[in-house]
Amino acid sequence: MRRSLFFFLVLFLAGLGLAQQVCRYCKGNVDLQPFTYRDGVYQVCSKCRSSLPNCSLCDHPSSRPAYRDGRFICPSCLKTGMFDKTRVATLATQVQSYMSSLLGAEAKTLPPIQLVDYDEMRTKFNESGRAVDVVAFYRPYNPEMVYLLTGETEVESGSHLAHELTHAWESRACIQQDRALTEGMACWVQYQYLMSGGHSSEAQRVTRHSDPDYGASLVYLLGRSRALGNGPFIQKVRKSRNLKDV
Ligand SMILES: [Zn+2]
Ligand SMILES: [Zn+2]
Ligand SMILES: [Zn+2]
DSSP, X not given: OHHHHHHHHHHHHHHHHHHSOOOTTTOOOSSOEEEEETTEEEEEOHHHHHHSOBOTTTOSBOOSSOOTTSOOOOHHHXXXXXXXXXXXXXXXXXXXXXXXXXXXXXXXXXXXXXXXXXXXXXXXXXXXXXXXXXXXXXXXXXXXXXXXXXXXXXXXXXXXXXXXXXXXHHHHHSOOOOHHHHHHHHHHHXXXXXXXXXXXXXXXXXXXXXXXXXXXXXXXXXXXXXXXXXXXXXXXXXXXXXXXXX
């Protein structure tokens, strides 16, 4: 009895030793601080916190060297992010089939998706005459395409695809519209897509978008779709020029 208690104590102390945490990067243990990375909590010491760059995706301390497009991307984001074309193609098929069930026939002929790194995204986006950083955008012609930035989570990528593909649907199914309705409707589809996958906190975040053509328009359109029902609401959107016509 005593002997087994002794062995139990040895095992318990060995377990504590394994659980004793070390810095994710240098394996040291000075002044550790926990960070919630995408795939779990990791400790980072004060020296690494002050010397390492921040991950451009999750903003926590990241390892060197930089990813091939110049961004610093931590091991957790590298492991979980969308970097693989086949994985994006599978996701795009899911998003498109959700959209055609929600929006109807025009959503069956949506444009292809191209997964691009940060440097290429900037070049493509600047070609279209705008100059801010984006994670996804829709180019209506030459060629018609949706561009998606590498490295986002699967939920983020699906959400952004739903938004950008809605712009492609609008170009097929709707009359010429103001920005509040165009962006509000893209956010509405994005919101519905997130809710359909059970991601309600991500969906709520879209309603709080700081640009009123996105956030406030979405809140208004959600009120309208609840009042009308989704089918009649979508019919109304197709024929409306301005947000307040819906
Ligand atoms: Zn360290
Ligand atoms: Zn990261
Ligand atoms: Zn948009």
